Amino acid sequence: MTWQMAQRAQRLNPSTIREILKLTERPGIISLAGGLPAAETFPVEAMAQATARVLRDAPREALQYAASEGYGPLREWVAQELAGQGLRVQAAQVLITTGSQQGLDLVGKVLIDPGSEVAVEQPTYLGALQAFAPYEAQFLPLEGDDEGPLPQALRAAGRARFAYLLPNFQNPSGRCIPLQRRLALAEAAASAGLPLVEDNPYGDLWYDEAPPQPLAAAAGDQAVYLGSFSKVLAPGLRLGYVVAPAVLYPKLLQAKQAADLHTPSFNQRVVHEVVREGFLHQHVPTIRSRYRAQRDAMDAALRRWLPAGCHWVRPGGGMFFWVTLPAGLDATALLPEAVAAGVAYVPGAAFYSAQARAHTLRLSFVTVDVARIEEGVRLLGGVLQRALGGAPSASGSAGSAGAA
Ligand SMILES: Cc1ncc(COP(=O)(O)O)c(C=O)c1O
CATH class of the missing domain: 3.40.640.10 (Type I PLP-dependent aspartate aminotransferase-like (Major domain))
Structure with a gap:
């Protein structure tokens, strides 16, 4: 006997994000990948x-x-x-x-x-x-x-x-x-x-x-x-x-x-x-102020550590920065190196239904604290610098990294 699956089953795909989350369960990885709300905000x-x-x-x-x-x-x-x-x-x-x-x-x-x-x-x-x-x-x-x-x-x-x-x-x-x-x-x-x-x-x-x-x-x-x-x-x-x-x-x-x-x-x-x-009217502002600080920390870290030619727009809300890398870099191909360096992100290609732009990636700023955001973005900056053929930037040198 063999199981014959419906054609529909061929169209069920593993979620790229969930697959990456599995990788990032390794202790020590700073995951900027999953869009997990900060557990500290849960109103226990x-x-x-x-x-x-x-x-x-x-x-x-x-x-x-x-x-x-x-x-x-x-x-x-x-x-x-x-x-x-x-x-x-x-x-x-x-x-x-x-x-x-x-x-x-x-x-x-x-x-x-x-x-x-x-x-x-x-x-x-x-x-x-x-x-x-x-x-x-x-x-x-x-x-x-x-x-x-x-x-x-x-x-x-x-x-x-x-x-x-x-x-x-x-x-x-x-x-x-x-x-x-x-x-x-x-x-x-x-x-x-x-x-x-x-x-x-x-x-x-x-x-x-x-x-x-x-x-x-x-x-x-x-x-x-x-x-x-x-x-x-x-x-x-x-x-x-x-x-x-x-x-x-x-x-x-x-x-x-x-x-x-x-x-x-x-x-x-x-x-x-x-x-x-009316609990949410007091609770949600506390989430906002926490995430606002994390967003600002990530924006500052991106300015500090990402190489020139990277672009992003500081988001006015939500959970994510969307980063465009210099043309020619492929965020999917770079992910294993990033994970080896200790940081994870989601390659942008996963979010396109067609004509994926390989030089994009998504970073979540809500799950990890400000110190680890800084460290994670520093590690990512090093991976990108190496991919571009340069030495990892020391500090502050990429301040003009094209944030819009
Ligand atoms: C845009 C969007 N829609 C829907 C969902 C699903 O959310 P939930 O099923 O937890 O309500 C998510 C989760 O991240 C999302 O980002």
Whole structure:
């Protein structure tokens, strides 16, 4: 007997990031690779108290099977929270998911046929490419600039099933789409009849100014919006949500039922208990100030240690610096050397659906502390210097490394 796998299985690929994370488990490696929130930010005490309250007040309900749509009060909370960001939705449009990653999978399941085109930014979130690929999506790269995808690119992508966009502090590039571009994109999508899938796990992690209103606020029923509790509370909860127009909601719900019946009701009740009285309004600013300091430390370290010809834009939020290396360097080929030197990053090629730019890489500034950010970037600078055929720069000599 032999197992014959579905064609779909051929399209399931290992996540480059998870593979790299395995490498970096070796003690002593400074990993700037994974986008793991700083564990120090997890609200352990608030979770412990909320868990005790849930087990005291509604133990049997919390441990029972529950509605696939999600826990009603948490859906209400999400709708209210989004209204505060300019996105008016009904609680009935909110589907609680097992992480926003599940939301991406459900969107793929409901909207993609074999060969359907899906318009994506270049680069884009690797996990979305992974979620959509098994449904046999054909990725349609969207041309963009420093402000995000170009409106004319959306207009030209009208035949796609949807465009997948990350307006706030994109993973991996860190770029935030300004308001005028958002409005132009919403208008272009409407004129092309192109639905939008907006993924926003990083919107609350801003360090200079809050991002503009969601794209979905201007796109209305033409948008699906995904949010997450992973970056503002803890990713281990696996709690996210999809906001969908009425015409899509029942199908997303049925897809969710088939996938896992419902997101753990225990987690939903505990999280609702944590957030209901406004906890995030005190908690998130503490995450922001921590990550802001780490971002600034990484920016300074990059200026100090990266060789001339490297470029990056200091991100206004999120978790990542996106670095462009001098042409000719290949970040994938250099990774083993970097790991041998004691530092890890994610090669940028993983984030492209086509025509990968090999001389790019992503660095996370949230997981390791300021001292190790400095040391990790110093080690990376040495690897890049050697690859360029020069001696490792001593100190400060690469201060004009082209940060924009
Ligand atoms: C852009 C983006 N979308 C979705 C996710 C998935 O997040 P989660 O499933 O933890 O909500 C991530 C995780 O890093 C992400 O960066």
